[in-house]
Structure formats: structure tokens, C-alpha cells
Amino acid sequence: MGVLTDYFRAPDAAAVVRAMERDDRMLVGGRDPVFDGVEAKRVDPNVVLAQLVAAIRxxxxRVDLVAxxxxxxxxxxxxxEGLEDxxxxxxxxxWVTELDTATRDALAGVPDDLVPxxxxxxxxAEELGGVDPEFLLPLAEELIALARRARAAGEQLYCWICL
Structure with a gap:
């Protein structure tokens, strides 16, 4: 079973909740995305994305790098006992989580010439299983660009997660 993750920007958590109440499926991608975002399959915020943030910084x-x-x-x-329901x-x-501003700003603030x-x-990172950096570069560039748009608009980054 794979984990699907999408990252997107939104003005606030209330806007995300309103969108989820209308339709709890994917909020980015497809023909009519609800939010500006990036599809990033298996890039969970606390480990894999945090590995990118650690590399940038x-x-x-560490486990608490991305709050x-x-x-x-x-x-x-x-x-x-409720986990059995x-x-x-x-x-x-x-599930949707709001990422901390420090994560957004770390991604947004990396100079282009230091991205590679x-x-x-x-x-x-061990979690990436030795993948070629050239394969990861476009995804990193998309995440960085998304963070830059979020910061410029005064918005936060969010992660949508589904099994």
C-alpha cells in the first residue's frame, strides 16, 4: 500500500477545511484543482520532506525538524480503542496537516544555484533508497517554487495524505 502525498498552499486552515468539507479527495492535480500544489507521492512531511529541509539547511x-x-x-x-473503528x-x-512557517521559508529561501x-x-537519505539526484531535482524545484509562491502570497503550506 502506497502513501499519496500532495503539497499545496492556502490562505489558512479554514479554507482547507471548507474545501475538504465539499470534497475530501485530492485537492491538487486533475482538471480543476482546488489549490495550487504539487503531487509528491510518498514524500511525507516529517521524514522525506524533512530530509530535503535538512539538506537545504x-x-x-531530526524527528522534529518539520513541525x-x-x-x-x-x-x-x-x-x-477507537483506532479499530x-x-x-x-x-x-x-489527512491534512499545516506545515510550519520555518519549513516554508527554508524551501522558499534556498538560492537557485544551491538547489542541485x-x-x-x-x-x-536512507528513506529514498539511493535514488538518482537528477530524478529528484524536478520535484525539489516544484516544491521550492510552491513554497516561494506561498511565501509571496502570505500563505501556508499544507500536506494532503492518503493511503
């Missing part, structure tokens, strides 16, 4: 990855806050579902997460949105997804070097470091 030239620092080691995020849940936006969707809007209900309280269930206790351990197959109808609970916390079990089934999709950062991507080469990112490609060495």
Missing part, C-alpha cells in the same frame, strides 16, 4: 535530520499541525479531520483523534476518519483518512547541491544531499 545543511544540518542533520506540522493537523487540519483535517476536524474531529478529535480517537483513543487507542473502520469508519473513523482518523483511521481511514485522508541540496538535492544531491537529499538523495543520500
Amino acid at each position: 545543511r544540518e542533520p535530520w 506540522d499541525a493537523p487540519v483535517w479531520p476536524t474531529t478529535a483523534p480517537p483513543g487507542p 473502520e469508519d473513523d476518519p482518523w483511521v481511514t483518512g485522508p 547541491e541540496a538535492v544531491a544531499r537529499w538523495a543520500r
Whole structure:
């Protein structure tokens, strides 16, 4: 089972919740995307995206490097016994998290001439399995461009996640 992840920008969490209430499927891509975003299959925010942020900042990855806050579902997460309820949105997804401003700004602030070097470091992350940096470069450039548009518009970055 693969994890689907999309990154997008939005003015605030309320706009994301309104969009999810209308249709909880993908918010980017397709013919009529709800938000400006990037499809980034299997690039979870806390490990794989955080590896890119660490590479940009030239620092080691750590578990709390990318801070995020849940936006969707809007209900309280269930206790351990509730995780067995197959109808609970916390079990089934999709989920949306808001990424911290520091992550947006790290991506947005990397100089263009340093992107290939950062991507080469990112490609060495164990979670990426030795992928060729040339394969990752277009995705990194898309994520960086998205972060730059978000910062210029005063918006936040969000991650939509689905199993």
C-alpha cells in the first residue's frame, strides 16, 4: 500500500477545511484543482520532506525538524480503542496537516544555484533508497517554487495524505 502525498498552499486552515468539507479527495492535480500544489507521492512531511529541509539547511535530520499541525479531520483523534473503528476518519483518512512557517521559508529561501547541491544531499537519505539526484531535482524545484509562491502570497503550506 502506497502513501499519496500532495503539497499545496492556502490562505489558512479554514479554507482547507471548507474545501475538504465539499470534497475530501485530492485537492491538487486533475482538471480543476482546488489549490495550487504539487503531487509528491510518498514524500511525507516529517521524514522525506524533512530530509530535503535538512539538506537545504545543511544540518542533520531530526524527528522534529518539520513541525506540522493537523487540519483535517476536524474531529478529535480517537483513543487507542477507537483506532479499530473502520469508519473513523482518523483511521481511514485522508489527512491534512499545516506545515510550519520555518519549513516554508527554508524551501522558499534556498538560492537557485544551491538547489542541485541540496538535492544531491537529499538523495543520500536512507528513506529514498539511493535514488538518482537528477530524478529528484524536478520535484525539489516544484516544491521550492510552491513554497516561494506561498511565501509571496502570505500563505501556508499544507500536506494532503492518503493511503
